[in-house]
Every structure is written in C-alpha cells, then in structure tokens.
Amino acid sequence: MTPSVRFLQCAGCRFDSPFWEGPAEWAVQRNHDLWQTFETVLLLCQAEKADFLFLTGDLFEQEYVRKTTVERVAQSLGRLKNTKVFIVPGEKDPFVSISAYRLALWPSNVHIFSAGLSPVKVPDQNATVYGAGWTAYRQEKPFLEGFQVAEDGMIPLMLLHAEVASAQNSEGFIPLQTENIASSGLTYLALGHREKWTGIQEAGRTVWADSGVLEARNFRESGPHGVIVGEIGPGSPQLEFRELGQRRYIEKTLPIPANPESFVSKLVAETPPAERERDLFRIKLTGEAWPAEEVAKLWQKKLADKFRFIELIHNQEEAPPQIKLNFRTPGETTPGEGNSYLTLPQVFLQKLQERQSSALSEEDQDHWELVGKIGLTALSQGRIDNEN
Structure with missing residues (x-):
C-alpha cells in the first residue's frame, strides 16, 4: 500500500522586514507575534507528525535581514528531527550572491532549492519533491513551461514562489498557466506569493493552493492567516487551512x-x-x-x-x-515622557504609513513600499543590491 504523505505549508514570514502598518512602536509587537506564530508552526509539525514542511518563499526580507535571525531560523528548523524541510527562495529573499540563505549553516533536514527546477527523491515517503528558487529580483522565465514529472511510481510534489495567470500579477512575475499545471503530472503544487489563502484549486488532476502570508502586515491583508495542513495518499490530496495568525x-x-x-x-x-x-x-x-x-x-x-x-x-x-x-x-513612552523620543527612522515610518493608508490602488501601495525601502536603507547607511 502506498504510504500517505503529511505536510504543512506556509509562506511570507519576511523576517526582519520593518514594514508593518500601524504606529512605529507597533512593529516591535508584530515582530514578536511573527516569531510566536513561527514557533507554533514548528509545534504543529510535530503534533501532526508532518513528513514535510514546505516554505514557499519570502522567508526573509533580504535587504534588512540580520545574520542572527537567519541562524535562529536555521536552528529552529533543525529541531524538526522527523520532518524534512523544503524552502524555495522568493521575490523578497532571492538566492543571490549576498543571499540571507548564505548566512547560516543549515541543518541536514533542510533543503533549499536554487536555480532551475530540480527533484529531491524521498524514498521513505515514496515521494519526489520538485522546486525552483528565485535567483534574482525578477523572474526571467516561466517555471512550468514544458515541464512533466518522471513516471517512476513516486508521488510527485512541487513547491514554487509563484502565482497562477488568473491572479493580479506583480511586476517581475511571470504567472503560471493553468494548462501547464494540468499537463505537469503533479499530484500537488504548493504555491507562495498571494496575500491570502486561495482555497483548494484544481488544474486537470493537479491540486494546488497558496496558504497566503503567515502574519498580516496591513489592512489589505485582512482576514485569517496561517498554514495549510495536508495529506496525500490514495485518492485526491486532503487539505485544511489552519488559522495561526496572532492578530487581524x-x-x-x-x-x-x-x-x-x-x-x-x-x-x-x-x-x-x-x-x-x-x-x-x-x-x-x-x-x-x-x-x-x-x-x-x-x-x-x-x-x-x-x-x-x-x-x-x-x-x-x-x-x-x-x-x-x-x-x-x-x-x-511617547515623545515628551521621560527621555524617550521618536528616532528619525520612526518619524519617517510614521509619515510613510500616512501615505500608504491613503493610497488608492495596489500600485500606489507598492510605490510607497519601495519609497520606504529606499528611505530606511539610506537612514541606516545600507545599500540596495540589484542582482538583475
């Protein structure tokens, strides 16, 4: 009898990102929330006896991530002795020359995909896990065009930081075409990039879903946030969304x-x-x-x-x-109480959030996020590296 494969799927942690909508001091609380939710994901892996954990992109915020943060994530994932962890770098944390993923020694149970679709065979679960990571800040070619799984009797799974053609696409994305998903031969396709849980979708015999981001960062990301808990065995994959987000x-x-x-x-x-x-x-x-x-x-x-x-x-x-x-x-404390005053970056973030909250379109929101990214980099005397 073919064994069942149990997995958890999540995306969009963006560790060390300074972008949380709300007052500047709220970021401290939301960063604490994010770590708490991530720890809950690891506990849920153990409780559900998950064979795989799929992290489908944007685990870090490349321009702001700290080495200590990457090491903490790597050590945390290493505690999952009975779970194999698969990661695809995404739009916010591509596998570039100065990638966050190069800042830590990753434990043996973690596999990080890089350029080009590649398979990892897991005989114990009779499964093959395919994946491809972003290696630049823009996607240069479609992921699934012409792809078909090997016919070897193993359960074919894939994780990608991507979205399907029917979604509203961001600049730099080449969307997946449903006909390519349908002809791929995959049993399940785990996606990342969408802000919210997509529900269970099908293209031909392939089931796919995007869990949405783990924790909401702004009012555009309202609603529940969390992970997908899935099981794949004989018959169709069984998927369930679990809300884990600390705040809405x-x-x-x-x-x-x-x-x-x-x-x-x-x-x-x-x-x-x-x-x-x-x-x-x-x-x-x-x-x-x-x-x-x-x-x-x-x-x-x-x-x-x-x-x-x-x-x-x-x-x-x-x-x-x-x-x-x-x-x-x-x-x-607030300005005027004791000796605690807003720093220049905090003032900048407050003004930026005023602009973001009054933005009338997603393009305007993306514009102000880019302004914030450049401004905070300048204030911290950092730099922005564009590998493209």
Whole structure:
C-alpha cells in the first residue's frame, strides 16, 4: 500500500522586514507575534507528525535581514528531527550572491532549492519533491513551461514562489498557466506569493493552493492567516487551512454618525473585548458632514480607551487628515515622557504609513513600499543590491 504523505505549508514570514502598518512602536509587537506564530508552526509539525514542511518563499526580507535571525531560523528548523524541510527562495529573499540563505549553516533536514527546477527523491515517503528558487529580483522565465514529472511510481510534489495567470500579477512575475499545471503530472503544487489563502484549486488532476502570508502586515491583508495542513495518499490530496495568525487587521465602513455617543457605544458593543484588545481596526467614515474638532477628540478619547489600536479615516479624497487613535503597551513612552523620543527612522515610518493608508490602488501601495525601502536603507547607511 502506498504510504500517505503529511505536510504543512506556509509562506511570507519576511523576517526582519520593518514594514508593518500601524504606529512605529507597533512593529516591535508584530515582530514578536511573527516569531510566536513561527514557533507554533514548528509545534504543529510535530503534533501532526508532518513528513514535510514546505516554505514557499519570502522567508526573509533580504535587504534588512540580520545574520542572527537567519541562524535562529536555521536552528529552529533543525529541531524538526522527523520532518524534512523544503524552502524555495522568493521575490523578497532571492538566492543571490549576498543571499540571507548564505548566512547560516543549515541543518541536514533542510533543503533549499536554487536555480532551475530540480527533484529531491524521498524514498521513505515514496515521494519526489520538485522546486525552483528565485535567483534574482525578477523572474526571467516561466517555471512550468514544458515541464512533466518522471513516471517512476513516486508521488510527485512541487513547491514554487509563484502565482497562477488568473491572479493580479506583480511586476517581475511571470504567472503560471493553468494548462501547464494540468499537463505537469503533479499530484500537488504548493504555491507562495498571494496575500491570502486561495482555497483548494484544481488544474486537470493537479491540486494546488497558496496558504497566503503567515502574519498580516496591513489592512489589505485582512482576514485569517496561517498554514495549510495536508495529506496525500490514495485518492485526491486532503487539505485544511489552519488559522495561526496572532492578530487581524479589521476594516469597517460606516456612515458619519449624528450622535457620537451612540456611535462609540454601538461600535464597542459590536466588537468582542478579545478582538478589541488583540486586533488592529480601521473605521472608514462615509459622508460629507465631517465632525467638528471637539467631537473628533471625543471619539478619540472614548475609542482609545476601548481598543488596542484603532484609526478613523474619512472615506473621501477631499477629506481632512486622518484621525489616528494609537495605543501604548505597558512600559512604553511617547515623545515628551521621560527621555524617550521618536528616532528619525520612526518619524519617517510614521509619515510613510500616512501615505500608504491613503493610497488608492495596489500600485500606489507598492510605490510607497519601495519609497520606504529606499528611505530606511539610506537612514541606516545600507545599500540596495540589484542582482538583475
């Protein structure tokens, strides 16, 4: 009887990335959240007795990653004694000459794919795992064009940092064509790059799915985030999405209220206390009657007491500047309290986040992310290496 193969799949950790939407001090908490979620992934591998862990791209943020971070990830993966780990470098962490993947000695249970599709045979699981990593910041050719698995009786699996042609493509991506997936002969194709879980998809006899990023980084990535837990044996692959993300970005659109007292009470009543303490909220207010300054301050005071983080935005182009209702965790200080002041990078990030939150399209968001990347690199006296 053909043995079953159990696996976990996740993507988009982007360790050491400074880009978290919210106030500058929020990044410290979100980075802690990311590590906690990653540790949960490793524990889930052990609990599920996973044969494979598929990391489908953007494990690191190449321009900002630290050697200590890469070593910590490598050591953590080495603890999975009964799980083979397969990694494909992606758009944010390509396998270039100064790649993050070259900064650590990786344990024997980890395989990192580089240029060109290549197979790794795993006889114990009667499986062949194919993969190809990014080796530049732009994809030069399609991954699956003309590809077919070897007919050797083994279960053919593949992981790629890629997306299918029906998705909205980013610059630098060459999308996968569904007909190439269907003709590949693969049993399962594990993808990375999408922001959210795609659900279970099929192309011919090949099942494919993208888990989405492990932790949300902005309000465009609202909804649940986590991993795919799968089992492949006789018959079709069985896949299940497990939410592991520590916090959600939640956005609501509401009309500007006539009565601010009832507005605050209703919003609090409709939001469970656990969510108010845990998650980040953005309220888009529609309508032309923007409240007077004293009313806005009343909302700010009342909502800031009830939510860990919340911001109000008037949902019109000609609206006044955003009212941001920030939070402070215990022990933190703000400018003017003691000797703690915002650093220049923190000020830069705050201004950048204001631009990002008012961006009207994904292209605008990508533009401001690039601006932030260049700006933070300059402030840290670093450099941007383009291997392409």
